[in-house]
Amino acid sequence: MIWLLLVWLQATGDVTGTVRTGGPIRQDAIIELVALEAGGTSEPVVDTLTIDQRDLSFLPRTITATVGTTILFRNSDPILHNVFSPAGPDGGFDLGTYPRPAARAHRFLEPGQWVVLCHVHPEMVAYIAIVASRWHTTADRDGRFALTGVPPGRYRLKAWFPRATPVVRDIEVASGRTTETHLELPTDRRRGT
Ligand SMILES: [Cu+2]
Structure with a gap:
């Protein structure tokens, strides 16, 4: 045994x-x-992950996930934030502008890379890498x-x-x-x- x-x-x-x-x-x-x-x-494991908006930054700034994953974008700041991606394998997305403590979701159905921005604060940026494999991470x-x-x-x-x-x-x-x-x-x- x-x-x-x-x-x-x-x-x-x-x-x-x-x-x-x-x-x-x-x-x-x-x-x-x-x-x-x-x-x-390396079969995928579908997950739900969160990117927070805190102190005028996306946290984490870079995230990796498997195809099929839903990412929740939460606003934890006492001001309005917007979440949008101007391009990507799915054409990008715009989740609108919303206050704390709301979170809005986008599901990623294709592998590729997305840049995520905020219309209100041009300095805010996040990167999302969606991969086919279940083995992924960031350094x-x-x-x-x-x-x-x-x-x-x-x-x-x-x-x-x-x-x-x-x-x-x-x-x-x-x-x-x-x-x-x-x-x-x-x-x-x-x-x-
Ligand atoms: Cu913002």
């Missing part, structure tokens, strides 16, 4: 690493893991990322900054092991940080 439990505990691996650029450190790199083998283990402010509980197999690791082209690396995930990957992303000079 204990032996079975140990086998079960070791049936997955972890993927960790860092994302760097030649320039200043940038947070919020997007990481996606796509299974390369048939009968793949922290030091460029570190971690995906845990990944079934063993071959995967393609994709990493990119919002609105930039992904850098890819093929990796192997083994039971009970941590696969470490360090990626260098090109600096996107067109848009800055």
Whole structure:
């Protein structure tokens, strides 16, 4: 029985690493893991996530989610905020302008990237990356990322900054092991940080 439990505990691996650029450190790199083998283990997990509007910022500023996910946009400020995306695979959306503590939802039915803005405050911006895989995350402010509980197999690791082209690396995930990957992303000079 204990032996079975140990086998079960070791049936997955972890993927960790860092994302760097030649320039200043940038947070919020997007990481996606796509299974390369048939009968793949990257089927999506549909979720409901929240992006808050607090102190004139979208929090989190960058979010990753799987196709089919609903994102709630909440206003936690004592002023009116608007939520809209001018473009995207679904043509974009506009949730209107609303006060605290309201939250309005948009469901993302296609993979791709959206830029989310507020008509009232032009400085407010958020980035949404919708991916087909269930394995996705964002890097922290030091460029570190971690995906845990990944079934063993071959995967393609994709990493990119919002609105930039992904850098890819093929990796192997083994039971009970941590696969470490360090990626260098090109600096996107067109848009800055
Ligand atoms: Cu606003």
